[in-house]
Amino acid sequence: MLGELSKMKFSEELFEEVKELWNKYLQHPFVKGIGDGTLDKDKFKKYLIQDYLYLKDYAKVFAMGLVKAKTMKEMKFYCEAIKGTLEDETQVHTNYLRYFGLSDAEVEGYRCELTTASYTNYMLGIATKGDSKEIAMTIMPCTWSYYYIGKNLFDTYSDTLESNFYKPWIEEYSSVEFKECANAWINYIDYLCENISKEEKEELKDIFIKSSLYEMEFWNMAYGE
Numbered sequence: 001m002l003g004e005l006s007k008m009k010f011s012e013e014l015f016e017e018v019k020e021l022w023n024k025y026l027q028h029p030f031v032k033g034i035g036d037g038t039l040d041k042d043k044f045k046k047y048l049i050q051d052y053l054y055l056k057d058y059a060k061v062f063a064m065g066l067v068k069a070k071t072m073k074e075m076k077f078y079c080e081a082i083k084g085t086l087e088d089e090t091q092v093h094t095n096y097l098r099y100f101g102l103s104d105a106e107v108e109g110y111r112c113e114l115t116t117a118s119y120t121n122y123m124l125g126i127a128t129k130g131d132s133k134e135i136a137m138t139i140m141p142c143t144w145s146y147y148y149i150g151k152n153l154f155d156t157y158s159d160t161l162e163s164n165f166y167k168p169w170i171e172e173y174s175s176v177e178f179k180e181c182a183n184a185w186i187n188y189i190d191y192l193c194e195n196i197s198k199e200e201k202e203e204l205k206d207i208f209i210k211s212s213l214y215e216m217e218f219w220n221m222a223y224g225e
Contacts, residue, residue, distance in 0.1 A: 006018045008022045008077065010193040010201065014140075016210045022145055026152050030223040035153040037164035044166070045100050050116045052093050052107050054218070057120035057202065059085045065135040075131065075186065084181060088138040092172045114143035115221040126207060129196055133200075136158035137207040140185055141215055147182040150174035 003167055015022075030047070033039025059082050066078035097107060102210075112120070126138040150173025154161075161167045172178060193204065 008158050009020045009190045009198075011189050012202075013201070014205060015025070016191070017064050017209055021209075021212055021216060022148055025145060025149055025219060027065050028216075029221050031149055032171060033152070034166040035157045037157075037160070039166065039167060041100075041165070043223055044096070044193050045102075046224075048093050048096050048100070049102070049107055050102075050113055050147070050218075050222065052090065053110065054116050054120055055085055055090055055093070057124060058142065061123045061135060061139050062129045064124075065132060065139075068091070068132055070132070070220075077184070081181075088177075092118070092168055095168065112222055113216045115214075119211075119218060122210065122214060130207075133189075133204055134207055136185070136189050136192060137204045138173065140189060141208060142209040143185055144182050145212065145215055146173045147178050150178065 030039060030043065032042075049051070062078050062081045062085060063126050066075055069075045069078055082152035094104065097104070123138045130138075152168060153170045157164065157170070161170065164170070193201070194203075
């Protein structure tokens with residue numbers, strides 16, 4: 001077992017730590033409701049508003065990663081992440097928000113729920129005090145798990161997507177482009193953490209797990225649990 005663990009990439013070790021939790025995401029009533037199209041639209045509206053506010057601070061964490069990046073290659077990587085968050089990912093949210101009659105300015109006027117604020121404050125705290133590795137750990141569960149969810153929903157419900165109100169959301173997070181984004185972060189983590197000590201690995205795993213737990217709390221908040 002120890003020999004197998006030593007051969008694993010660090011990203012693979014991280015996934016083993018959270019696999020059980022992430023599989024619980026797939027069974028969450030909010031996520032399943034998106035998949036089969038039965039999710040109450042008012043719950044989705046609440047989620048969109050809170051996720052929009054979340055993504056604002058999420059982009060700030062990327063920006064702090066940009067400041068702390070050591071190479072031009074890393075700086076470009078974080079620049080692309082900021083652009084992807086502020087333009088590509090928020091576009092799906094904006095389109096849905098228009099359906100609900102909300103402008104970006106109106107959404108900006110909403111307050112963060114306690115879960116949203118706690119999650120983003122945790123990430124911003126890590127980004128303020130930590131280095132590139134710690135920043136990557138706190139932001140990665142969101143990107144990676146959303147592809148994990150999106151791919152599962154697409155594979156499970158592809159035959160009924162045409163009539164599903166949540167089709168654009170599922171297609172966004174199961175897309176080739178989003179897969180490439182998630183894989184880029186996975187590769188970046190393996191690059192950053194290639195030769196770190198066992199002690200540092202454990203510290204980074206703790207951050208990754210905490211952000212994954214916050215993801216579950218976010219789904220709970222969105223569903224009203």
